[in-house]
Amino acid sequence: MRDETVRLFLDRDERAPEEAKKKYSGYCMYIARNLLRDERDAEECVGDALMAAWESIPPNQPENLKAYLGKLTREAAIDRLRWNTAQKRAAGSEIKPLDELDDIVGRDDVESEIEAKELGRAISAFLRERSETERNIFIRRYWYFDPVDSIARRYGFGKSKVKMTLKRTRDALADYLRKEGYII
Amino acid sequence: MKNDKLTLAIGEIDADLIERADENRAIEKRTRRVYIKWGAAAAAALTVTALILSVGAFNKKAPDNVPDIPESTATNVPDEGNKTGGETVYNSANVPETTDNADTERNIGDKIGIIVVGGEKYIQVGTGADHGYTLAEKLGTASSFEGTYKSGDLYVDGDVYSVYEDENVLVIVLNNGGEVILEKRPGTYEAGPEFILKPNSKIEVTGEEITDTAAAEHFNESFASVVSSLRASGVDAEEITISTKGFCRFYGGEGSTFELRRDFRDYLVFGDGKLIGIITLTKGDGVLHDNLAFGGDWYGAFDALLKSHTGEGMIFINSNNSEAVITSSGAVFVPVYTAEGAFEEFEERNIEDIVSDRADLEAFFGVREAVYTP
Structure with missing residues (x-):
């Protein structure tokens, strides 16, 4: 059963990102925090992921919005980690996984x-x-x-x-x- | 992070596998039995007690089973001419009988929730569904873990979840719809030798103030619910009163700073002159919410304490793992627990054992929201 919030995205309903944030920001923050260990960076990554979802649904029609947002968050967090690493901001332990x-x-x-x-x-x-x-x-x-x-x-x-x-x-x-x- | 392609490829793992790895999965319990030392940890019960029944009866205002009372019963409205002995008199006879919720939890007001998961002890720090945590993994039922739920002390069970935001926090979604938040607390909770009021303690007053006037208005609306809940739990009285003055408690953590939350205020409920409950009002976004606790074994002791110190100011201090009631005359009382963890009485202690001579007790009594005078 598809998440109702996906329908909002597909309908280009501007409530979609907010609804997704309400439902899944905790889940996404968890992923981002795990990698970045920085609250502000993690929040920005979740924001980026929600934006990416808004831009990619449609054409994408994820059956599992939670996993989809998690994947987008993960990618955003990896990007941020790359940048942080390049800027020598990331601590060694943060990239262990x-x-x-x-x-x-x-x-x-x-x-x-x-x-x-x-x-x-x-x-x-x-x-x-x-x-x-x-x-x-x-x-x-x-x-x-x-x-x-x-x-x-x-x-x-x-x-x-x-x-x-x-x-x-x-x-x-x-x-x-x-x-x-x-x-x- | 040498191999970006592999890292990104793992991000492409099928969603169903990702979801299954995040499903609520019962934790494999360790066979090692861990016994809980209640000690002073359970002292927090006095503070937390008032919250516990948010899970039972009052977290949701105006439950369906509470009949409307006609406006004519507004004689219950607290006003200057409707008080006895400083308490607002409500006539519970005006509230229609209800038999619903007859199985509402009783006698749980004297315990806080404690469970042991994976060898770690988690102790209740709050209740209510507005904790802001996102439930992650279901670890099992509360009664399947060592602790107060297993022992049946809390007369209620529920499912234990980890949360995404904090690995030191668990949430129990109770079968009656309430939610309990617990935090990992390392070590035991034996009464510590440390002062409850430490040297050079500081006070931080926080939160939106709940005035006694606003509380009275709120109780005027919610009184029928209070009575219905008390009746449903087997508590009844000819005359029920709610204290017109409330009090806030000091909460101290690891350091010597104590927080007084003005948006967290207790009011005592009396039935025929005896303490039968405590209502904790909380305020969020300008709206008052009430949480009723009742049925605690220690209410009799607390009632006696109040009566024996009528006219004296009292403050309630919850330190890291201890609690004390201190009167303006310098008497200090701490909860005493049975071996089973029950809290049934207070014990008077020497003030020198509780309050450092370098702690400014006057400053604590100077916070008007904190002082309750029975």
Whole structure:
């Protein structure tokens, strides 16, 4: 069942961003905060995400507005982190989840012609083959940017177990992407 | 952040997987049993008590089961000629009987909610649905965790959620529709040796003022609801009165600064001369909301305390993990708890144990909104 707020976006109803903000700003702020650790930056990212939603719906017609806004927020937060990093504003610990992904591939190892969307589909297919726990832990860490201790608390595991699970999943993903020809 | 393409590709993971990773999923409970030490932590009950029943009866004004009372009963309106002993007299006989809500929670006014999740203790810090947090993950039912919900002390259960905004906060959505906010509090809550009023304490008065006049007007409108709720819970009295003067409490945190929230004001409810409830008025955007607490085991002790100090000013101080009632004559009382965590009586303490000689007690009594004179 499609979110009624999506209908507002599709109808170009100017209440749409405000409605979306009311419903999902907490969710989006959570994602942005996890990556940026700066309230003002996070707020700006959520604002950017709402603007991006306004500009992209239509033509896009997301079935799941929450996840869609989360994705836009995530992208805005990554952009902001890039900028902050370039300006030497980001603390080292803030980019840890992203740095961990270097385990999977190096800077230039992804086939250049592969689009992020295609790679995303491959990662989804990979994750669907993993156990629910492994999949959720991976997504919590690299999509939501949850701190390890937060994941541990969420699932009732020790931090070491979470770290070990993440490491195993990263290694398996690297093998999978290599085997499927996505990375060299 | 060397590999941007992979980072962005993860952003393209199918929405259903993203959603499922965010679904309410019961936390895997640890088998280690963690027993709650009530100690002085539960002392917060005195303060929080008045909030607890926002979950039960009064958070929503004018519930459906409360019959309208005709305007002619406006004789209940507090006015100068309708008081006895400083209290406004309302005649509960004017309020029609109602049998709805007969299962409204009783006897929960003496406990605050505490649960232990993942080995961490969370203690109630407020109630009401307007807390501003966004519910994230459902961790399970409150009664499935160690704490006051499991023990049945609160006579109500609900679902425990984490929130997106703060990993130290949990919200319990109670089965009766109320919501309780809890914060992680490390360590135990044994009565600390520290002073409740610390040296060189500072006072910050905040919030929009609730005047006693505005409160009286509000009670005039909500009195029928108060009576109906009390009746529904088994409390009844020939004559119900609400104090015409309220009081605000001092809240202290880690440091020596105490906040007095003027938008958070308590009024005592008496039935046939005995304390039977406390209404906490809160003010937001200029609008008053009431929260009724009743049925606490400690009401008798509090009532006795009030009566034994008639004519003396009292202030109520909630420090980090302790609470004290201090009278203008220098008497100090703190709640005493049973081993089961019940709060049934007050104990008089030496003022030297509670108030540092470098704390300016006069300054606390100088805040007019804080002083209640029974």
